[in-house]
Amino acid sequence: MSQIYEIKLRIEEKIKKDKLDENEVKGKIGLKAGKLLAFITAGTPDDPAAVAKLKAAAKEVLNLSL
Amino acid sequence: MKWNSIRTKVLVTLLGCLVVGVAGIVGLMRYSFERNSQALAAESVTGAQKLFTILEAREISKMTAVSEMLATNPQVRDAFAARDRERLLELTAPLYPELKREGITNWMFHTPEPNMVVFLRLHNPSKFGDALNRYIDKQVVSTHALVSGNELAKAGFAVRILRPFPDSTGGVAGYLELGEELGQFIHTMKEQTGSDYGLLLNKNYMDRQFWADSSKVWKRRDDWDDNPNFVIADKTTADNSIFRFQGDLANVPEHGEVLGRFQDGNSVFVRGIFPVRDAAGNTVGAMFVVRDISGFYVVMKHTQTVLVALTIAALALVTVLVLTLLSRLVFRRLDHIVMVATRVVGGDYKTAIHVSSDDEVGQFEQLFEQFRQVFVDVLAHVPELQEQQPSAGAQAREARAGTP
Numbered sequence: 292m293s294q295i296y297e298i299k300l301r302i303e304e305k306i307k308k309d310k311l312d313e314n315e316v317k318g319k320i321g322l323k324a325g326k327l328l329a330f331i332t333a334g335t336p337d338d339p340a341a342v343a344k345l346k347a348a349a350k351e352v353l354n355l356s357l
Numbered sequence: 358m359k360w361n362s363i364r365t366k367v368l369v370t371l372l373g374c375l376v377v378g379v380a381g382i383v384g385l386m387r388y389s390f391e392r393n394s395q396a397l398a399a400e401s402v403t404g405a406q407k408l409f410t411i412l413e414a415r416e417i418s419k420m421t422a423v424s425e426m427l428a429t430n431p432q433v434r435d436a437f438a439a440r441d442r443e444r445l446l447e448l449t450a451p452l453y454p455e456l457k458r459e460g461i462t463n464w465m466f467h468t469p470e471p472n473m474v475v476f477l478r479l480h481n482p483s484k485f486g487d488a489l490n491r492y493i494d495k496q497v498v499s500t501h502a503l504v505s506g507n508e509l510a511k512a513g514f515a516v517r518i519l520r521p522f523p524d525s526t527g528g529v530a531g532y533l534e535l536g537e538e539l540g541q542f543i544h545t546m547k548e549q550t551g552s553d554y555g556l557l558l559n560k561n562y563m564d565r566q567f568w569a570d571s572s573k574v575w576k577r578r579d580d581w582d583d584n585p586n587f588v589i590a591d592k593t594t595a596d597n598s599i600f601r602f603q604g605d606l607a608n609v610p611e612h613g614e615v616l617g618r619f620q621d622g623n624s625v626f627v628r629g630i631f632p633v634r635d636a637a638g639n640t641v642g643a644m645f646v647v648r649d650i651s652g653f654y655v656v657m658k659h660t661q662t663v664l665v666a667l668t669i670a671a672l673a674l675v676t677v678l679v680l681t682l683l684s685r686l687v688f689r690r691l692d693h694i695v696m697v698a699t700r701v702v703g704g705d706y707k708t709a710i711h712v713s714s715d716d717e718v719g720q721f722e723q724l725f726e727q728f729r730q731v732f733v734d735v736l737a738h739v740p741e742l743q744e745q746q747p748s749a750g751a752q753a754r755e756a757r758a759g760t761p
Contacts, residue, residue, distance in 0.1 A: 315696070318703025329704050330739075 292333050295342050298349065298357055299331045305355050316352060323348035364688070367679060375672040379665050386661040393657075394618050394627050394650055401552055401648040402613035402629030408549065409633075409644060412542045413516050417505045420461060420518045420535040424503070427533060428523055437466055437531060438524035442477055442485070453479040456535075463515055463536030466522065469529050470498045476531060492637040493519050497532055506636025507539060509562050514539045514590055514633075514642055539633065540591030543644070547593040555592040555600040555645035556633070559607065562641045563588060590642070599626060599647045606632065606643045618650075625654040690718045694725050706733045 302320060306313050317328045324344040349355045359365060427433055427449075436444040445466065453464060457480075464479035467489075474488045489510065496504045496519075503520040517536035524530035543554035565581060568588060572579040580597070581588055587606055589597060602616065613631030620626075626647050633642040690713060697710050710726040712719055 314700040314703035314705035314708075316703065318699035318701065318705070321702040322699060327702060329736075 293335050293337045295335055295337050295345060296331055296333050298342065298345050299328055301355065301357060302328070302349050302353065305349075305353050309353075311353075319352045320345070320348040323351060363683065364680060367683065368676065371672060371676045371679065375669060378668045378672065382664045382668060383661060386657060386664070390654070390657045391618075393653070394625075395615060397648060397650055397653065398615040398618070398627035398629050398646075401550075401627065401646050402615060402631055404550065405546060405552065405554065405629075405644060405646045406613055406631045408546050409542060409631075412545060413507075416460065416516055416537050416542075417518055419459070420537070421503065421505075421520075423456065423461065424518060424520050424533050424535060428520075431525070434523065434525060434530070437476070437522060440468075440476070445477055446479075446482055449477075449479055450482075460537045460541050461535050462538055462541075463517065463534065465534040467494070467519075467532040467534060469531050473498065473532070492635065493517060494532075496636065497521065501529060504636065507633060507641070508536070508635055509558065509641045514556065514558060517636075538591075539642075543591055543593050550648075552649070553592070553594045553599065553647040555594075555647070556590040556642060557584075557587040557600070557602070557606060557630075557645055558590045558642045559587055559640065561586075561607070562635075562639065587643070592645075594647075599628070600645045601628075602630060602643075602645065607640045609640065609643050624649060624651045626650065686716070687718055690722060694722060697729065698725070701729055701732060706736065 302317070303313075305311075306316050321328050324341070324347075326341060326345060346357045349357055430448075433445065433448050436448055449464070456464065462480060466476040468474050468476050472488065473494055475485050478484055491508055491510065493504050493506060493508055501521050503518060505516070505518045508515060508517050515536035515538050517534055519532055519534045521529045522531050522533040540556050543556055546552070546554050560581075568581050569579050583589075583597065584602070586604075587602070589600060592600065599619075599621070601619075609630055609632040611632065613629055616628040616630060618625060618627050627650055628648075629646045630643050631646070632640045633644055635641045694710055697708050700708050710722050710729060712722045712726060715723075
């Protein structure tokens with residue numbers, strides 16, 4: 292399982308836990324990270340730049356430290 | 358508040374308009390007040406000068422009439438021709454208090470030339486025999502006709518008439534002089550206009566010792582040293598400070614001069630000055646005019662406050678209207694587009710953008726909705742999404758199928 296997919300799962304977990312609007316939050320993170328979260332699968336290869344952007348977006352939108 | 362937002366920029370622009378508007382109004386009101394106060398001062402000077410001239414002419418006319426009456430009185434005529442001072446005093450003394458009540462404070466009989474000395478002073482009978490040698494004395498001797506004008510003498514600055522006084526044969530028995538203190542005029546002028554006046558006398562034509570002596574007699578403070586060039590002979594107010602003048606009275610223009618505005622506590626005054634010449638044409642004095650324009654100033658201030666308040670209220674209303682309009686027509690709709698775009702990226706392929714109008718933002722809504730549909734259509738065909746995210750792919754296909 293790639294690191295970027297793990298991050299996606301952590302984000303989804305946090306959304307469920309906090310009962311947030313999934314589409315809105317994923318949209319915000321996706322726009323900030325420049326990536327569609329729907330496209331991130333277990334087989335998505337790790338791109339250090341993409342991982343860093345996704346982490347920063349998750350931190351900014353959800354205050355989630357990864 | 359975001360400093361680079363359109364709301365902030367519009368708000369700052371409107372606030373700028375407000376500041377400029379208020380500053381403009383205040384500036385305009387001040388300019389208007391300056392112009393009006395200048396006009397009021399000029400009008401006060403012109404009006405006072407005219408009134409002074411009218412009063413002067415009226416008093417000359419009055420004294421001329423009195424002199425005619427005396428000249429036609431055979432008893433007075435004969436007593437003067439006979440140089441009978443006691444008889445002349447006996448005949449005229451009862452009349453003097455009456456004339457004095459009417460302002461005629463100087464009354465003299467002069468012997469004819471070449472000596473031309475004072476034969477009788479009704480206002481000071483014990484003093485006689487002195488020669489005055491004034492400009493009007495020389496004038497009446499040379500013309501043998503009535504002369505009039507202002508003359509500064511030891512007895513004060515007065516408007517005088519001097520005329521030949523006939524004997525029973527029609528010859529010149531001597532001269533009759535009547536005079537009124539110019540200082541009295543200013544009180545009449547104050548009654549008529551409400552402004553304050555001060556009669557200033559040029560020190561160049563004054564005698565220092567006489568001023569000190571007369572100050573003692575009149576029980577007034579010797580103010581010789583108060584001003585470098587003039588003394589205040591008479592004034593309608595107890596306050597000397599409003600008669601501030603640094604210039605030379607001799608240089609005051611013929612038609613007067615506006616000296617500007619000054620404030621004393623809550624009162625605002627405009628001041629002006631016009632020259633008072635003697636019979637020889639010398640500027641021996643000047644009339645100082647002080648007009649209280651506090652009422653006008655208060656009205657101007659009130660108008661200014663009302664205009665500023667109205668401007669602030671109007672611009673506040675405009676600000677609220679503009680921001681409300683911008684919010685309804687632009688910001689709210691842009692927020693909706695942003696929200697839909699965000700949700701599409703987040704996986705919501707069903708929420709569409711409602712095109713609310715065909716205005717500029719409406720055209721953008723329409724364009725963005727078309728873009729969204731294309732985006733959803735693309736997603737529906739992405740194999741990666743279909744294979745690995747069947748639910749997302751199905752949603753996209755469903756949304757695409759539901760697209761009108």
